[in-house]
Amino acid sequence: MRRALLGLALVLAGAGARAQPAPEGQAAPESQAGAAARPASGPAAPVPSACTDFAWSLMREEAWFAAPGLAQVASGDAVRAEMPGAVLALKPDAEVAFPVSPSKVPPPGSYGGVLRFPAPIQPGIYQVTLSDEAWIDVSQDGQTTRPPMAHTLNPACPTLRKSLRYQFGTAPVIIEISGAKRDTIKIAIAPVE
Template sequence: MTFGRWLLGVGLSAVALAAAPGLAQAQEGSGCGGFRWPLEPERAALIRSDKPSLANGGALALNIAMTLELQPLTSAGLPKAPERAPKLAQAFAGHFALAAPAKPGVYKITISSPGWIDVLDGGDYLHPKAFTGAVGCDGARKSVKFDLPPRPLALQFSDVKDDRISVIVSPDQ
């Protein structure tokens, strides 16, 4: 390999690395139409001001938007460490029981602001089937699809900037 080719390769690598953060952001949509699947019913529920609040450790219901009260990660008492380490130095977190879905299938967990979602089945992580996110959409920031079994589960939210986050768990239509 000649020096010129090597230098060209180094230059192209530097350009690719510099563009990488922008590429990651480009994968997310912009505005409420930027999600990969429709979320208007979930977003409408999440922006309602009369949502019930739920303390850390409480029980979530399906198809009901709720405001979750979170704790600093170090005192949230999560059943298991988040599958992804928090990126925020002062992250908030919480854990909640989810009643058994009436029937197994794919469900969306939609949150109002950035954060990490873990679903635990008997202590094991369930892995998402798909996710979508968009910036600049009032009420909805991220939605993750999970294939849920017909038994009670634990949901953990972590790496949240504020001490509250709104969430709704709804069937994938």
């Protein structure tokens, strides 16, 4: 029953979507992210069972990442609160001017970036979700990193890798990504459901 409901949610969220080609150097299963949301005329591909095996549901983020026209943002850009997901272009970690030093030293040859998120209107718990392996640091004072309240990780899911939950106050948020293996990563920032 749960899988049927999740599949239906993806079909509804991705109606009219087209499959997207996988970025260069990305494994074939990742290219199926766009296939999870097909036009209404065709059946939706089932969500891999591994992608339903997180500590909390990430089906909303799965649908956002598979949607056509996912916004493209560069390192250093600010995202709008109403833009739930985006493809973040990363740079070699050594070239990124992190406002706060990453809490984990990035391995040589990895990629990183900085994304700015507007101050939430109301404080609350938000989750930051990534499509691939990378390290996440969050700051609201521009000087220290904020520890996550909770996290969930599943390397077996080809379209979602991890999600961390943070308590956000009413100050602007800086999200730092480091240690990524590729020069792009999908990211979503949204209040918990």
